[in-house]
Amino acid sequence: MLTPEMLPRLQQLLADADLDGWLLYDFRGTNAIASGLLGFDGLVSRRVFALIPREGLPIGIAHAIEPGPWAQWPKAWPLRTYSGWRALESEVASLVQGKRVAMEYSPGDAIPYLDRVPAGVLEMVRAAGATVVCSGDLVSQIYATWTPDQLLSHERAAERIMHIAHGAIAYAGDMVALGTPVAEHELQARILEAFERAGLETHHGPDVAASENAANPHYMPSAASPRLIQRGDTLLIDLWAREKNGGVYADQTWMASMGAPTERVVTVWEAVRDARDAALSLLQSRITAGLPVRGGEADDAARAVIEARGFGPQFWHRTGHSIDSRELHGSGPQIDNLESRDDRLLIPGVGFSIEPGIYLPGELGVRSEVNAYVAEDSLLVTPGDVQRDLIVV
Amino acid sequence: MLTPEMLPRLQQLLADADLDGWLLYDFRGTNAIASGLLGFDGLVSRRVFALIPREGLPIGIAHAIEPGPWAQWPKAWPLRTYSGWRALESEVASLVQGKRVAMEYSPGDAIPYLDRVPAGVLEMVRAAGATVVCSGDLVSQIYATWTPDQLLSHERAAERIMHIAHGAIAYAGDMVALGTPVAEHELQARILEAFERAGLETHHGPDVAASENAANPHYMPSAASPRLIQRGDTLLIDLWAREKNGGVYADQTWMASMGAPTERVVTVWEAVRDARDAALSLLQSRITAGLPVRGGEADDAARAVIEARGFGPQFWHRTGHSIDSRELHGSGPQIDNLESRDDRLLIPGVGFSIEPGIYLPGELGVRSEVNAYVAEDSLLVTPGDVQRDLIVV
Numbered sequence: 001m002l003t004p005e006m007l008p009r010l011q012q013l014l015a016d017a018d019l020d021g022w023l024l025y026d027f028r029g030t031n032a033i034a035s036g037l038l039g040f041d042g043l044v045s046r047r048v049f050a051l052i053p054r055e056g057l058p059i060g061i062a063h064a065i066e067p068g069p070w071a072q073w074p075k076a077w078p079l080r081t082y083s084g085w086r087a088l089e090s091e092v093a094s095l096v097q098g099k100r101v102a103m104e105y106s107p108g109d110a111i112p113y114l115d116r117v118p119a120g121v122l123e124m125v126r127a128a129g130a131t132v133v134c135s136g137d138l139v140s141q142i143y144a145t146w147t148p149d150q151l152l153s154h155e156r157a158a159e160r161i162m163h164i165a166h167g168a169i170a171y172a173g174d175m176v177a178l179g180t181p182v183a184e185h186e187l188q189a190r191i192l193e194a195f196e197r198a199g200l201e202t203h204h205g206p207d208v209a210a211s212e213n214a215a216n217p218h219y220m221p222s223a224a225s226p227r228l229i230q231r232g233d234t235l236l237i238d239l240w241a242r243e244k245n246g247g248v249y250a251d252q253t254w255m256a257s258m259g260a261p262t263e264r265v266v267t268v269w270e271a272v273r274d275a276r277d278a279a280l281s282l283l284q285s286r287i288t289a290g291l292p293v294r295g296g297e298a299d300d301a302a303r304a305v306i307e308a309r310g311f312g313p314q315f316w317h318r319t320g321h322s323i324d325s326r327e328l329h330g331s332g333p334q335i336d337n338l339e340s341r342d343d344r345l346l347i348p349g350v351g352f353s354i355e356p357g358i359y360l361p362g363e364l365g366v367r368s369e370v371n372a373y374v375a376e377d378s379l380l381v382t383p384g385d386v387q388r389d390l391i392v393v
Numbered sequence: 394m395l396t397p398e399m400l401p402r403l404q405q406l407l408a409d410a411d412l413d414g415w416l417l418y419d420f421r422g423t424n425a426i427a428s429g430l431l432g433f434d435g436l437v438s439r440r441v442f443a444l445i446p447r448e449g450l451p452i453g454i455a456h457a458i459e460p461g462p463w464a465q466w467p468k469a470w471p472l473r474t475y476s477g478w479r480a481l482e483s484e485v486a487s488l489v490q491g492k493r494v495a496m497e498y499s500p501g502d503a504i505p506y507l508d509r510v511p512a513g514v515l516e517m518v519r520a521a522g523a524t525v526v527c528s529g530d531l532v533s534q535i536y537a538t539w540t541p542d543q544l545l546s547h548e549r550a551a552e553r554i555m556h557i558a559h560g561a562i563a564y565a566g567d568m569v570a571l572g573t574p575v576a577e578h579e580l581q582a583r584i585l586e587a588f589e590r591a592g593l594e595t596h597h598g599p600d601v602a603a604s605e606n607a608a609n610p611h612y613m614p615s616a617a618s619p620r621l622i623q624r625g626d627t628l629l630i631d632l633w634a635r636e637k638n639g640g641v642y643a644d645q646t647w648m649a650s651m652g653a654p655t656e657r658v659v660t661v662w663e664a665v666r667d668a669r670d671a672a673l674s675l676l677q678s679r680i681t682a683g684l685p686v687r688g689g690e691a692d693d694a695a696r697a698v699i700e701a702r703g704f705g706p707q708f709w710h711r712t713g714h715s716i717d718s719r720e721l722h723g724s725g726p727q728i729d730n731l732e733s734r735d736d737r738l739l740i741p742g743v744g745f746s747i748e749p750g751i752y753l754p755g756e757l758g759v760r761s762e763v764n765a766y767v768a769e770d771s772l773l774v775t776p777g778d779v780q781r782d783l784i785v786v
Contacts, residue, residue, distance in 0.1 A: 027505050030423045045611075045722065046732065047505055063732070064709040065610050083709035084731045085503075108520065109513035110478075112420050112440055119515035120502035127501065217458050218438075316457040316476035329438065338477045339439065339456070 001039040002058065004074050010142055014054040020099035021053040022138055023125065031116040033104050033135075033143055033331050039072035047088065047121075051095045061091050093128035101125070102135035110341040113322070113331050114139060136344050144324040144332025145349030150248045151373055151380075154323075154351065157200060157242050158250035158371060158382035164194040165237050166391070168208075169256040172229045173393025176258050181228040184208040184221030187237075195241045203328070206239035214365030217317060217357060233258045234265055234364055234390075240328055249328040250382060251353050253369035256391040268358050268366045269390050271309035275302040275356040276368045276386075279319055279335065283346065283372065284379045293346050295320070296337030302356045303338065311358045320353040323371060348374050394432040395451065397467050403535055407447040413492035414446040415531055416518065424509035426497050426528075426536055426724050432465035440481065440514075444488045454484050486521035494518070495528035503734045506715070506724050507532060529737050537717040537725025538742030543641045544766055544773075547716075547744065550593060550635050551643035551764060551775035557587040558630050558647040559784070561601075565622045566786025569651050574621040577601040577614030580630075588634045596721070599632035607758030610710060610750060626651045627658055627757055627783075633721055642721040643775060644746050646762035649784040661751050661759045662783050664702040668695040668749040669761045669779075672712055672728065676739070676765065677772045686739050688713070689730030695749045696731065704751045713746040716764060741767050 002010075014021060024034035029043040038050060038060075046063035053059070060079040062070050073079055082088045103125065104116035114136050125132055146154065168191050175182040182190075188208045195202060209219045210229045214236035221227065229235055235258060240251035255269060279302040286293035299319040306315045318339045324330025333344035335352055346352075350373070357367030368387055373380040395403075407414065417427035422436040431443060431453075439456035446452070453472040455463050466472055475481045496518065497509035507529050518525055539547065561584050568575040575583075581601045588595060602612045603622045607629035614620065622628055628651060633644035648662060672695040679686035692712040699708045711732045717723025726737035728745055739745075743766070750760030761780055766773040 030509075047502075067609070068611060085733055105511075106513040107516060109440075109511060109517045112511070112513075115511040115513035116423075117512055118498075118502060118505070118508040119510055119512040120499040120505075120508035122512035123500060124502045216460075218461060340478055 001072060002037050002052070004076065006142070007052075007058070010052060010138075011054055013138060013141055014052070017102075017137065018100070019054065019102055019133070021051045021096070021101045022135060023096060023101040023103050023130070023132075024050040024052070025103065025117050025121055030118070031104055032327070033116060033139055036326055037143060038069070040069040042069070044069050049092055049095070051101070059095060061088065061095075089124060089128065092125060096125060096128050096130035098129050100131045100133065102138055103132050104135055104139070105132055106134055106136070111136065111334070111344070112340055113334060140332050140344055140347050140350060144322060144330055145347070146248055146325050146351055146373065150325050151351075153243050153247035154250055154371070154373070155382055157247055158252070159384070160198045160200060161195075161239050161241055161250050161252055162383040162385065164191055164198065165239055165252060165254040167194065168237055169235065169254065169391050169393055172235060172256070173258065176229070176231050176393075181230045183226040183228050184210055184213070185223050185226060187229065188221050191237070191239055199244060200241035201244050202241040206237060209236045209365065210234070211364055212362055214367075215359045215361045215363060217359060217365065217367065229258060231259045234261065234366070236365060236367060238367065238369065248325055248351065249323050250371055251323065251328060251369060252371070252383065253355055253367045254387060254391065255366055255368060256393055258393060260392060261390050265364065265366070266390065267309075268311070268360070268364065271306050271311055272356050272358055272366050272368050273388070275305040275315075275319075276354055276370065278302055278305045279354050279356070280370075280372065280379070280381060287346075287374060287379050288377060290377065294344060295333040295335040295342045295346060295352070298335045298346075298354070299337040302354070306356060306358060314358045314360060315356060316359065317357065319356050323351045323353060346374050348376050350374050394465060395430050395445070397469065399535070400445075400451070403445060403531075404447055406531060406534055407445070410495070410530065411493070412447065412495050412526070414444045414489070414494045415528060416489060416494040416496050416523070416525075417443040417445070418496065418510050418514055423511070424497055425720070426509060426532055429719050430536060431462070433462040435462070437462050442485055442488070444494070452488060454481065454488075482517060482521065485518060489518060489521050489523035491522050493524045493526065495531055496525050497528055497532070498525055499527055499529070504529065504727070504737070505733055506727060533725050533737055533740050533743060537715060537723055538740070539641055539718050539744055539766065543718050544744075546636050546640035547643055547764070547766070548775055550640055551645070552777070553591045553593060554588075554632050554634055554643050554645055555776040555778065557584055557591065558632055558645060560587065561630060562628065562647065562649045562784050562786055565628060565649070566651065569622070569624050569786070574623045576619040576621050577603055577606070578616050578619060580622065581614050584630070584632055592637060593634035594637050595634040599630060602629045602758065603627070604757055605755055607760075608752045608754045608756060610752060610758065610760065622651060624652045627654065627759070629758060629760060631760065631762065641718055641744065642716050643764055644716065644721060644762060645764070645776065646748055646760045647780060647784065648759055648761060649786055651786065653785060654783050658757065658759070659783065660702075661704070661753070661757065664699050664704055665749050665751055665759050665761050666780070668698040668708075668712075669747055669763065671695055671698045672747050672749070673763075673765065673772070673774060680739075680767060680772050681770060683770065687737060688726040688728040688735045688739060688745070691728045691739075691747070692730040695747070699749060699751060707751045707753060708749060709752065710750065712749050716744045716746060739767050741769050743767050
């Protein structure tokens, strides 16, 4: 959230980028970046703007009916109020006329996560006499980065969910051995109970998918169509959780085999694992050398491995997503040159998942997922123990 | 939701408007109109499009990772799948090149409720060779209108919440008389219990606000700062609910006085009441005469009364909001020429609130709210008994 304490750093970034300001816009929660920075709790039902200028105090534009969302706006910062559209348009014009401002606008929708301003609003701002550029670098620096405390919270969550995943896999194996195999949704419920005991929370999931069900990367088990995890199955567990009270998510995927895996499963697993490691190697070498690196490049590196193994068309999602300080699927740089063209730099302080996968409909799905955080001159990967081989139980 | 049964009517509308198609876009729930028409349940995490062409079958464009949201897409309608941005852009181009299509785009953000397509997406569609116009009239016709069954459900809900409001006011009066005045939030809880008994549901509220608290139109009572409703208070109750299982909301505001009202309160009440009735009269006369009428005109009519009584600056919101078949604050025509420039026609089948208000910070807030539905040649107003005078208890 924007605070007086962070204003000098933000204004330095604006000066460095030759920007006159950052113009935030939200309406009915369509711009999570703006509502996060403005500390809004819940949707705003009327249009709001805020300008963070290169010099001087930020200025908010609130609707008269709705002062509530601005409760956290610093008292020292001006907050103007409008009722009608004429007043709104002239307030906006008074803020941005002749200025070069950043907004959550991505030309051609290259990065949909950054393309949050409706076309008509951009026209209004341009008609007010502003030049609008993409706020992507500001979003990375100011919105997406983790604090040192948040990194520690993420690391704790990562260790805990790793142990929870291992425990779940061992349990599924035990149940097979006992002749009383557990259903996917039952294992899911056990994992949720383990989150609770570990002081973790999640908004959804986890995914527990046997063999052919794992070929749908967004599969969710359900009691309505139970699927037992049995001998011969491959088991995918994708789980994500964070410490309560504002932790940063950890998000991992683990692969197991109920009994010895077939050669084909091992081949697919090794392609996925090596793709994951190719992305991590590229990132590590660039970051330790102090060279710039972008999420799209890491996506290309992972994808090249899977394509070389002949599974290119079966890897149909990005290599990873931003994990920002608020959201599991964050607004920072994505590890993606497939679904979108993310050319944002992976700057110190951002975190993300690396999770290539291969999906063979009707047969099998394999994914391996770790998280990474860009430190000043190194890449921190969580959990500490990255999966090397299929866990055979 | 779009169905094969409604396709002929929609395609006739497209032909009448000289459009080649309606291009729907959604991403992460930013376009409620598109997700409602496509029958999506929950957010889509990847970009999706659907073209409803003037002739032939609708065509959806889904992401490979996410077939789930398309569960209700008719089997007979093509559903294409993409993974990468190049494929997405070429699919979009193949659908719209050289065509004139409607999207949820409102030039200059004149109607923010219709401005749901990010600027970068509009650029992508234009770069694909399309001419894009505002889908407003289609949204009114296809998305916002109520079915006859929905009208009946709304009418039932309207009668029930009227009785619940009357009962709550009587109870507050009884408690004052007994010397055990009820707090706002306690009365709110009683209303919610009454909704439950009446088979109604709501997502929020109701608002119960005494005297000075009602000067904030978005006030919500709370146990954390209890406010007793006492002799001499003015009481505002704004309540909204619908029948469970898909009813259309009814939304009303009632005003009461705990004991005889002051002359000033009566003056303010009469200004509000007469503003409400001026809007209703304008609508009734136009609609029964078969003449076109727009939401902004009804807003002007209500506002003129309040301005003439000297309270213009204290009426700082639109006169009313769309109530569509899904949402209390709907995407159909708004009764608004203050906050936005809504020039959409109020066509048969749309419903909305009429709710002028006067807000005197620190002192008093007064609002009166009814709902209206445009029938073929008449305006139906709910509830049957519109409040004429302050309810004195």
